[in-house]
Amino acid sequence: MNLFLTLGLMFALGILGGVLLEKIKVPKIVWYLVLGLLLGPSVLNLADPGLLEVSSILRQIALVIILTRSGLSLDFAVLRKIGRPAILLCFLPACLEMAGIALFAPMILPISFPEALLLGSVLAAVSPAIVVPRMIAWQKDGYGEEHRFPAAIMAGASCDDVFVIVLFYAFKGFVATGIAPDVFDILQVPLGIVLGIAVGIGLGFLFSFLLKKTHFPNPVNIALLLGASFLLVGLEALLKPYVSFSSLLAILSSSIVLSTRRKEEAVKIEEGYKGLWTGFELLLFALVGMACDAGRLFSQEGALLVGVLFIGLSFRSFGVFLCFLGTPFTKKERLLAILCYLPKATVQASIGGIALAEGLPVGGLILTAAVVSILLSAPMGAWSMDLSYRHLLSLPSSREDKAPR
Numbered sequence: 001m002n003l004f005l006t007l008g009l010m011f012a013l014g015i016l017g018g019v020l021l022e023k024i025k026v027p028k029i030v031w032y033l034v035l036g037l038l039l040g041p042s043v044l045n046l047a048d049p050g051l052l053e054v055s056s057i058l059r060q061i062a063l064v065i066i067l068t069r070s071g072l073s074l075d076f077a078v079l080r081k082i083g084r085p086a087i088l089l090c091f092l093p094a095c096l097e098m099a100g101i102a103l104f105a106p107m108i109l110p111i112s113f114p115e116a117l118l119l120g121s122v123l124a125a126v127s128p129a130i131v132v133p134r135m136i137a138w139q140k141d142g143y144g145e146e147h148r149f150p151a152a153i154m155a156g157a158s159c160d161d162v163f164v165i166v167l168f169y170a171f172k173g174f175v176a177t178g179i180a181p182d183v184f185d186i187l188q189v190p191l192g193i194v195l196g197i198a199v200g201i202g203l204g205f206l207f208s209f210l211l212k213k214t215h216f217p218n219p220v221n222i223a224l225l226l227g228a229s230f231l232l233v234g235l236e237a238l239l240k241p242y243v244s245f246s247s248l249l250a251i252l253s254s255s256i257v258l259s260t261r262r263k264e265e266a267v268k269i270e271e272g273y274k275g276l277w278t279g280f281e282l283l284l285f286a287l288v289g290m291a292c293d294a295g296r297l298f299s300q301e302g303a304l305l306v307g308v309l310f311i312g313l314s315f316r317s318f319g320v321f322l323c324f325l326g327t328p329f330t331k332k333e334r335l336l337a338i339l340c341y342l343p344k345a346t347v348q349a350s351i352g353g354i355a356l357a358e359g360l361p362v363g364g365l366i367l368t369a370a371v372v373s374i375l376l377s378a379p380m381g382a383w384s385m386d387l388s389y390r391h392l393l394s395l396p397s398s399r400e401d402k403a404p405r
Contacts, residue, residue: 003048010039010047014282025386027130027378029285029345033371036289037297047290055287056357062284063165063350064229065277067248070128070158071255072270078151085323089156091163093319093341097124098167100315105308109301115362118175121168122352122366123312123373127345129281130382131157134340134389144336144393147329153340156323161347162252166193168351169246175360196246197253203228204257211262221265222272228254281346288349288371291356296368305369309376316341332392339388343381344373 001009014035018028039047079086101120106113135150135157144150207228211221229251236247259266296302317338324334352370356363 001046001048003050006039006046006048006051010035010286011279011282014286018282025383027343027345027382029129029281029349030375030378032282032285033289033349033374036286037292037294037371038289039286040290040292040294042292042294052287052290055291055353058280058283058287059350059353060233062277062280063248064226064233064251065273065280066128066346066350067162067165067252068225068229068255069270069273069277070161071252072259072266072273073132074155074158074256074259076256076260078148079155082148082152082155085327085329086152086155088323089152089320089337089341090159092323093126093316094124094160094164096319096322097312097316098164101308101312104311108304108308109365111362111365114171114175118168118171118355118360118362119308119366119369120312121164121171122348122355122370123309123344124316125161125164125344125347126157126341127343127347127378127381128157128161129346130343130378131340131385134382134385138389138393142395143389144333146394147327147333149329149333149336149393153337157341162249164347165248165351166246168354169248172355172358172360175355175362176358192244192246193249195244196249199232199245200250200253200255201257203232203250204254205261207254207258208261211258211265218265218268218272221269222276225255225258225269226276284349285345285374288353288367288374291353292367292371293364296364297371301365302368302372305365305372306376308369309373313342313377330394336385336389336392339381339384342377342384344377348373 014032017031017035021031022028036047038044041047098117098120101123102113102116105111105116105119109116111119132154135154138144139150139154207225210224216224229247232247232250236245239245255266258269320338320341321334324337329337348370353363353367355366360366
C-alpha cells in the first residue's frame with residue numbers, strides 16, 4: 001500500500017474509531033495506537049515503509065506543538081496564588097517515579113541502571129491530552145474552585161512534561177555514549193536549561209512586540225511562531241558540538257512570555273495549535289503503534305513491563321501525596337489528584353520511539369514500555385477521573401442544584 005493510501009486509511013479509520021471509543025469514555029488515542037499496531041509490519045503489514053522513515057520528524061513537530069500549547073495555556077498568576085503544591089506537582093511526582101523505576105527495573109528486566117533511568121524518563125510524564133481538557137471542563141462547571149484544584153493540576157501536568165522531556169534527552173546522551181558522565185557533562189544539563197530559558201524569554205519578548213505592532217491575522221501569527229520553533233530546534237542541532245542548549249525549553253519559555261504579555265492573542269494562537277494537534281495526534285500515536293512489535297507486547301517482557309509500570313505509578317502517587325502535605329486541600333481532593341496523575345499518553349508517544357530510531361540496544365524495550373503504559377494507564381486514568389470527580393470535588397452552593405447527579 002502506497003503512502004497516501006496508508007494515510008487515507010489511517011485518518012478515516014482513526015477518526016471513526018476515535019469517535020466511537022469516546023462515546024464509551026475510552027480516550028481516542030488508545031484506538032489510534034491499536035490502529036497503528038494493526039496496520040504496522042508486525043500484524044497486517046499494510047503501512048507504507050516511507051511513513052516510518054519520516055516518523056522521527058513528525059514526532060519532533062508533535063513535541064513542538066505540545067510544548068507551545070502548554071506554554072500558551074499556563075497562567076503564572078494563578079500558579080503563584082496556588083503556591084507550593086502547584087510548583088511541587090511540576091517535578092516531584094515525576095522524580096519519584098523515575099527513582100522507583102531506576103531502582104527496581106534492573107531487578108526485573110535485563111537492563112543497566114542508566115538504561116533504567118532512560119526508561120523512567122519515558123514513563124514518568126502525565127498526559128496533558130487526557131488531563132487538561134477535563135480540568136478545563138471542571139473549572140468551567142465550578143468544581144474544585146475553592147482551592148483552585150483544576151488550575152493546580154493543569155499547571156503541574158504541563159510543566160511535568162517539559163521537566164521529563166529535558167531529563168530524557170540528558171539520559172539518552174549518557175546511554176548512547178556508554179560513558180559515565182563527568183563533571184563537565186553534568187554541568188551541561190543546567191547550562192542547557194538556563195540558555196534555553198534565556199533564549200526563549202528573549203524570543204517571547206520579541207514576538208510580543210511584533211504582535212503589538214503588526215496586527216497580523218491569526219494564521220500568520222501561528223505560522224511565524226511555528227517557524228521560530230523550528231529555527232530553535234535547528235539551532236540546538238547546530239550548537240550541539242559546542243554548547244548545550246535546550247530548544248524545547250526555549251519553545252516553552254517563549255510561549256509562556258507570549259501568554260503573559262499578550263494574553264488575548266495567545267488564546268487565539270493556542271486555538272490554532274489545537275487544530276494542528278488534531279491531525280498530529282492521530283499521526284503520532286498511530287506511528288508509535290506501527291513501530292512497535294506486537295509480539296513483544298504479549299511476551300514475558302510485556303508482562304514484566306506491566307509490573308514496572310505499576311511500581312512507577314506507586315512512587316508517583318506517593319509523590320502527589322507529598323505535594324499536598326500541609327495544604328488546605330481536602331483528603332478527597334488529594335485522592336483525586338493522585339487519579340489525575342495516572343494517565344500516560346502524549347509524551348510517551350512523542351519520545352518512546354526515539355531510542356529505537358537512534359539504534360540504542362534498549363530502544364525496543366522502551367518503545368514497548370511506552371505502548372504498554374498508554375494502553376493501560378490512559379483508559380484507567382480517564383475512567384477513574386470521570387467516575388469520581390463529582391464525588392470528590394466541592395461545587396459552589398450556587399451551582400449545586402444544577403449539577404448533574
